Amino acid sequence: xxPLRGTFDxxxxxxxxxxxxxxxxRNFKPLFVAKRAAAVAELPDFERLRDTAAAxxxxxxxxxxxxxxxxxxxxxxxxxxxxxxxxxxxxxxIIREICRKAGARTVCKGKSMVSEEIGLNEALEEDGYRVVxxxxxxxxxxxxxxxxxxxxxPAIHKTREQVADLFEKNHPGRPREESVxxxxxxxxxxxxxxxxxxxxxxxGGNFLIAExxxxxxxxxxxxGDLTQTLSRVHVVTSGIERVLPTLDDLSVFLRxxxxxxxxxxxxxxxxxxxxxxRPGDPDGPEEYHVVLVDNGRSKMLSGxxxxxxxxxxxxxxxxxxxxxxxxxxxxxxxxxPGPMGSILTPLFNGLAENYDLPNACTLNGRCQAxxxxxxxxxxxxxxxxxxQVKAGLMPASQRRMMAAWGWVARQPGxxxxxxxxGSRMLRLRAGRSGALSSLPGASAWTDxxxxxxxxxxxxxxxxxxxxxxx
Amino acid sequence: xxxxxxxxxxxxxxxTCLMNVFRPNIGFSAADLLRAAGCRVEVPSxxxxxxxxxxxAGDDDAARAMARQLIEQFEAFDYLVSPSGSCIxxxxxxxxxxxxxxxxxxxxxxxxxxxxxxxxxxxxVRRVAIDARYQGKATYHDSCSxxxxxxxxxxxxxxxxxxxxxxxAEMDDAEVCCGFGGSxxxxxxxxxxxxxxxxxxxxxxxxxxxxxxGDLGCLMNIAGxxxxxxxxxxxxxxxxxxxxxxxxAAIGEEEAR
Numbered sequence: 001x002x003p004l005r006g007t008f009d010x011x012x013x014x015x016x017x018x019x020x021x022x023x024x025x026r027n028f029k030p031l032f033v034a035k036r037a038a039a040v041a042e043l044p045d046f047e048r049l050r051d052t053a054a055a056x057x058x059x060x061x062x063x064x065x066x067x068x069x070x071x072x073x074x075x076x077x078x079x080x081x082x083x084x085x086x087x088x089x090x091x092x093x094i095i096r097e098i099c100r101k102a103g104a105r106t107v108c109k110g111k112s113m114v115s116e117e118i119g120l121n122e123a124l125e126e127d128g129y130r131v132v133x134x135x136x137x138x139x140x141x142x143x144x145x146x147x148x149x150x151x152x153x154p155a156i157h158k159t160r161e162q163v164a165d166l167f168e169k170n171h172p173g174r175p176r177e178e179s180v181x182x183x184x185x186x187x188x189x190x191x192x193x194x195x196x197x198x199x200x201x202x203x204g205g206n207f208l209i210a211e212x213x214x215x216x217x218x219x220x221x222x223x224g225d226l227t228q229t230l231s232r233v234h235v236v237t238s239g240i241e242r243v244l245p246t247l248d249d250l251s252v253f254l255r256x257x258x259x260x261x262x263x264x265x266x267x268x269x270x271x272x273x274x275x276x277x278r279p280g281d282p283d284g285p286e287e288y289h290v291v292l293v294d295n296g297r298s299k300m301l302s303g304x305x306x307x308x309x310x311x312x313x314x315x316x317x318x319x320x321x322x323x324x325x326x327x328x329x330x331x332x333x334x335x336x337p338g339p340m341g342s343i344l345t346p347l348f349n350g351l352a353e354n355y356d357l358p359n360a361c362t363l364n365g366r367c368q369a370x371x372x373x374x375x376x377x378x379x380x381x382x383x384x385x386x387x388q389v390k391a392g393l394m395p396a397s398q399r400r401m402m403a404a405w406g407w408v409a410r411q412p413g414x415x416x417x418x419x420x421x422g423s424r425m426l427r428l429r430a431g432r433s434g435a436l437s438s439l440p441g442a443s444a445w446t447d448x449x450x451x452x453x454x455x456x457x458x459x460x461x462x463x464x465x466x467x468x469x470x
Numbered sequence: 471x472x473x474x475x476x477x478x479x480x481x482x483x484x485x486t487c488l489m490n491v492f493r494p495n496i497g498f499s500a501a502d503l504l505r506a507a508g509c510r511v512e513v514p515s516x517x518x519x520x521x522x523x524x525x526x527a528g529d530d531d532a533a534r535a536m537a538r539q540l541i542e543q544f545e546a547f548d549y550l551v552s553p554s555g556s557c558i559x560x561x562x563x564x565x566x567x568x569x570x571x572x573x574x575x576x577x578x579x580x581x582x583x584x585x586x587x588x589x590x591x592x593x594x595v596r597r598v599a600i601d602a603r604y605q606g607k608a609t610y611h612d613s614c615s616x617x618x619x620x621x622x623x624x625x626x627x628x629x630x631x632x633x634x635x636x637x638x639a640e641m642d643d644a645e646v647c648c649g650f651g652g653s654x655x656x657x658x659x660x661x662x663x664x665x666x667x668x669x670x671x672x673x674x675x676x677x678x679x680x681x682x683x684g685d686l687g688c689l690m691n692i693a694g695x696x697x698x699x700x701x702x703x704x705x706x707x708x709x710x711x712x713x714x715x716x717x718x719a720a721i722g723e724e725e726a727r
Contacts, residue, residue: 362651385528449694
C-alpha cells in the first residue's frame with residue numbers, strides 16, 4: 001500500500017471533523033477494551049502467559065535464521081515451496097509469477113496485513129486478475145476503495161449505514177439491507193460465488209510452526225479456510241518474524257491472541273495448513289507456497305527496535321490508544337496504525353517522512369500495559385524520537401527552543417529569575433480572575449482551554465521568604 | 471544541616487516547574503504532609519527542572535545534562551520526593567541515560583532508588599495520619615505516568631478515604647489519558663482537545679463536583695478546559711485536599727473577593 005496523501009496533521013484534522021468516523025470510533029472503542037478486560041480477568045494465568053510468550057519470541061529471534069531454515073525444510077518436505085523476499089517489490093514479483101504460472105483469473109484473499117504492506121492488490125489488479133477480498137471488513141473497504149484503518153478490523157471506521165449504502169450500490173438486484181445480520185448475509189452470498197471461481201487463494205500467516213511446517217491463520221468468519229481450501233493454489237504471505245518452534249509454543253500464543261485482540265477466549269476458526277493436498281486427501285490446494293517477507297525486518301534484529309519483532313498483530317495497542325481513539329487509523333497514513341504503527345511505519349518507510357507518528361503520542365503507556373508479548377511500546381516510541389533527534393530531524397524552531405531551555409535550566413539563578421518574571425506577568429494579565437483566556441504565543445493552549453494563572457510568587461521564593469522548614 | 475536518621479529522614483522536596491510557578495499551594499501541602507509523616511523537609515534553592523521535556527522529546531544529551539545537575543542537588547538526601555508522577559518517573563529513568571561504565575550511572579541508580587512520588591511515599595514508605603476536611607464529591611483522574619510507571623493507584627484513594635466529608639465517585643475511563651502529554655497538547659492541540667473533552671464527559675457522568683489528581687500538568691489541562699466549558703467542577707491536587715489547604719481558590723478558579 002502506498003502511503004496516504006497529506007500529512008498526519010491534515011489527515012487527523014479531517015478525521016476529527018468527520019462525524020460518521022467519530023460515531024464509528026465511539027461505537028467501537030469501549031467494546032474492544034471492555035471485552036479484553038473481561039477475557040483477561042477470567043484467565044488468572046494471563047500475566048504469566050505474556051512472560052512466556054515474550055520469552056519464546058526472544059529465543060526464536062536470537063536464532064531466527066536457524067528456525068526459518070528448519071521451517072522451510074519442513075514445508076518443502078511436505079511438498080510446499082518457500083520463497084524468501086527481501087523487500088516488497090520482490091514479494092510482489094514472486095506472487096505475480098505464481099499467479100501467472102497457475103493461469104489464474106480470480107484471486108481470493110484472506111486478510112493479510114503483509115499483503116497490504118507489500119501493495120499486492122494493486123500489483124495483481126494491474127496484471128488483470130480479479131482480486132477479491134473475502135474478510136468482511138476487507139471486502140467492505142475494497143468496495144469503498146479505501147485502505148484498512150485497523151489491523152484486525154479494517155473497516156472499523158465505517159458505520160452500518162455507510163456499509164448499507166456501499167452494498168446497495170455494489171450488489172445490484174438485491175434489496176437494501178439495514179441490519180448487521182442482513183448485511184453479513186448479503187456479503188456471504190456475494191462472496192460464496194467468488195470462492196468457487198478462485199484459482200489462487202492468498203492468506204496471511206498468524207504463525208508458522210517450524211517443527212511441522214505448518215502455517216496457522218485465525219479468523220472469525222471462516223473465509224480464510226474457504227480461500228485456502230477451495231483455490232487450486234494456496235499462497236501464504238507472512239513476515240519472517242512469525243515463525244514459532246513447536247505446536248506447544250503455538251498454544252501459548254493462541255491463548256493470548258484472541259483475548260488481546262477481540263476479547264474472545266478463542267477465535268471462531270483456527271486453521272492449520274501443512275503443505276498441498278496429499279494423495280487421498282478429499283480437498284486442499286494442488287500447490288502450497290509460502291512467501292516470507294523481510295522488507296526491513298532483519299535490519300530490526302540488530303537495532304534498538306528488536307522487541308517490535310515480537311508483535312503478533314493483535315491490535316490491542318491501538319484499541320487502547322486514546323490518540324487512535326480520537327483520530328482513527330487513516331490518520332497514521334499507512335498499513336499499520338496506532339502505537340505499533342508509530343514504530344513500524346518510520347522503520348519501513350522512513351523516519352523523516354513519518355516524523356509525526358512517534359510524536360503524536362502522549363507517552364501514556366496504556367498500549368505497553370496491554371501488549372500480550374510485552375513490547376515496551378512507549379519506550380520504543382520515545383526511542384524513535386531519539387533516533388529522529390540524532391538524525392537531525394527535530395524542526396529547527398523546536399531545536400532552538402530546546403537548546404535555549406536546556407542552557408537556561410543549567411543556570412539556576414537565571415532560571416529562577418525567568419520563572420519569577422513569568423509568574424508576575426501571568427498574574428498581572430489574569431488579575432483576580434484566576435485564569436487567562438488568551439495569551440500571545442500560547443494560542444495552541446488557549447484556543448481550547450483557559451490557562452490557570454499562578455497563585456502568587458513562586459513556591460521556592462515563598463519557601464525561602466518563610467525561612468524554610470517549620 | 472541536621473544529620474539524617476531513620477526516625478526523621480531528610481527529604482529533598484523537588485519543586486516541579488509547573489508547581490513552582492503556578493501552584494505553590496501544592497508545594498506547601500506536600501511539605502505539611504511530609505512533616506506530618508515525620509520527615510524533615512528541605513527545598514534546594516538551586517534546583518530547576520528534572521529534564522522531562524528533553525527526555526520525552528528524545529533529546530538525550532539535554533536530558534543527561536539535567537540529570538547530572540539534579541543528581542548533584544539531591545543525592546545527599548535520604549529521599550527525593552515530589553508531588554508529580556511524571557517528574558519522578560523521569561528521575562527513575564535517569565539510569566538509562568548513562569552507559570554502564572559511566573560513574574554517573576551508579577549515582578543515577580542510587581537517586582532513582584530513593585525518588586518517590588509524594589502520595590505513594592506517604593503510603594508505601596512513611597505512614598501518615600490524615601487530618602483534613604473537604605465537603606464534596608470528588609472523582610479521581612489517574613495520571614498516566616504515576617499510574618503506569620510508578621503504580622500509583624490505591625495510595626491516593628487510601629489517603630483520601632481518611633478525609634472527613636469527602637465522598638469519592640469513580641468515573642469511567644479514570645485511567646485514560648486526559649490529552650495533556652507535555653508538549654503533545656500544544657503540538658497536536660485538536661487531538662488533545664478531543665481527548666480532554668472525553669475526560670470532561672466522564673467527569674460529568676460521575677456526578678462529582680470536584681476533580682482530584684496527582685500531576686499538575688493534567689490538572690491544569692482539565693481545569694482549563696472545564697473553565698472554558700463553563701463547568702463548575704473544582705480542581706485540586708490531591709496533596710492540597712490531604713493537607714487541608716483548600717480554603718483559597720481551586721486550580722484556575724477566580725479569587726474570592
